[in-house]
Amino acid sequence: MSAKPANDVMEKIVSLCKRRGYVFPSSEIYGGLGSCWDYGPLGAELKRNIKTFWWDAMTNRRDDIEGLDAAILMHPQVWVTSGHVANFTDPMVDCKKCKARFRADKLEEARCPLKPSKSPLECGGELTEARKFNLMFKTFMGPVEDESATVYMRPETAQGIYVNFLNVKNSSRQKIPFGIAQIGKAFRNEITPGNFIFRTREFEQMEMQFFIHPSEDDKWFEYWREQRWQWYESLGIRMSKLRWHQHGEGELAHYAKAAFDIEYEYPFGWHELEGIHNRTDFDLGRHMDATKKDLRYFDERFPEKFVPYIIETSAGCDRTLLTTLVDAYDEIEVKGEQRVFLRLSPKISPIKAAIFPLVNKEGMPEYAEKVYHDLKRKFKVFYDDSGAVGRRYARMDEAGCPFCITIDGQTLQDQTMTVRDRDTMEQSRMTFAQIVDFLDTKVNG
Numbered sequence: 001m002s003a004k005p006a007n008d009v010m011e012k013i014v015s016l017c018k019r020r021g022y023v024f025p026s027s028e029i030y031g032g033l034g035s036c037w038d039y040g041p042l043g044a045e046l047k048r049n050i051k052t053f054w055w056d057a058m059t060n061r062r063d064d065i066e067g068l069d070a071a072i073l074m075h076p077q078v079w080v081t082s083g084h085v086a087n088f089t090d091p092m093v094d095c096k097k098c099k100a101r102f103r104a105d106k107l108e109e110a111r112c113p114l115k116p117s118k119s120p121l122e123c124g125g126e127l128t129e130a131r132k133f134n135l136m137f138k139t140f141m142g143p144v145e146d147e148s149a150t151v152y153m154r155p156e157t158a159q160g161i162y163v164n165f166l167n168v169k170n171s172s173r174q175k176i177p178f179g180i181a182q183i184g185k186a187f188r189n190e191i192t193p194g195n196f197i198f199r200t201r202e203f204e205q206m207e208m209q210f211f212i213h214p215s216e217d218d219k220w221f222e223y224w225r226e227q228r229w230q231w232y233e234s235l236g237i238r239m240s241k242l243r244w245h246q247h248g249e250g251e252l253a254h255y256a257k258a259a260f261d262i263e264y265e266y267p268f269g270w271h272e273l274e275g276i277h278n279r280t281d282f283d284l285g286r287h288m289d290a291t292k293k294d295l296r297y298f299d300e301r302f303p304e305k306f307v308p309y310i311i312e313t314s315a316g317c318d319r320t321l322l323t324t325l326v327d328a329y330d331e332i333e334v335k336g337e338q339r340v341f342l343r344l345s346p347k348i349s350p351i352k353a354a355i356f357p358l359v360n361k362e363g364m365p366e367y368a369e370k371v372y373h374d375l376k377r378k379f380k381v382f383y384d385d386s387g388a389v390g391r392r393y394a395r396m397d398e399a400g401c402p403f404c405i406t407i408d409g410q411t412l413q414d415q416t417m418t419v420r421d422r423d424t425m426e427q428s429r430m431t432f433a434q435i436v437d438f439l440d441t442k443v444n445g
């Protein structure tokens, strides 16, 4: 795909998100804040649905994974022990001419602010030597702002899981192999955030750490690669747009023995959507050394105590949301008009069905309102009685709503309503009970 159409698609998605209430620039009435975004009514619902879909797959539908919700602020020593204070850095360069900062390892992708058609390698500006820039945000705890009061905004949710390994194991009485899952905010002072909500400084992660015997790491690594791949399939993502990327020696994070990314083909190229890492006993081993707490595992099935190995699955929630939007975005011509369709899976779409009276008379609005209120108890639905029914369909197609239910003259005779499918545009007649079953199957699988 050439650069121009790719940018076009992203611009259209950003504009659709604003128009339909998915994502707004943060603090917009103050001119916005770089790379910070707010989720509007539909975006908040979509994000919640994605998190629930992940949480169900990773915890509720399994017996071997427990949930956790750890604090964002942790003991500062955690980040020294984990290696983040020393190693969680990106190489950074400054342009001596325009003073812009760039990641030294991503110069080809970067744009010069003065000559946006050129990269910092081509624009003629002189770059400084690369130096290390730590990505962790710092703040102060308590009223004194000095070095001893420094705390970090967590750059990954994983450490909250490691320091709670014993608490969760003992309280849940889980035996190895078992996992701990967590969804929560993470913060990174990225040098070059961008591409809408793809890379931001505040974001949410959906992470799971699976604790295993060291001799079984390859087996569980393969197992979790397979599980996570299938999760995107069940989310309705086009599999032709996904691929694996294996980290080479120089690419591996400081804690990883092996790592694979699931990449998606965004309009701006192939990029990481989720990482699956074999973190070995690096994290528990370091926390054990630092705290002198015995984090080794023992039960009668194993000959001796051991520090568990960890297989980690780490997905970005905002990035998954962007992926669902990009994947679902479609434009086609309908009856001579260029129309936008957001083909989100009913499992995660913010609105599951819209209810319309065909006309605002002859008892149809009263019937439609009753259907709306009865369906609302089970599903997120939307009532719309304004404008021609064709325009109402178009609004719902663009908002990502998969089904529209219309109450017409025949409804009052035989209690059936038309259910129109966004993707096939076909309509079928169903009774209320049939609609409830139909939506239940589509939404809950």
Ligand code: GAP
Binding pocket: 155, 156, 157, 158, 188, 190, 197, 198, 199, 200, 201, 202, 203, 205, 207, 272, 273, 274, 275, 312, 314, 315, 316, 317, 318, 319, 320
């Ligand atoms: N605990 C391991 C870890 O954090 P990572 O590959 O650095 O690994 C995992 O991050 C996922 O978090 C990424 O695949 C991405 O989806 C998301 N992510 C990371 N940095 C991000 C950022 N600046 N903005 C949005 N999402 C981000």
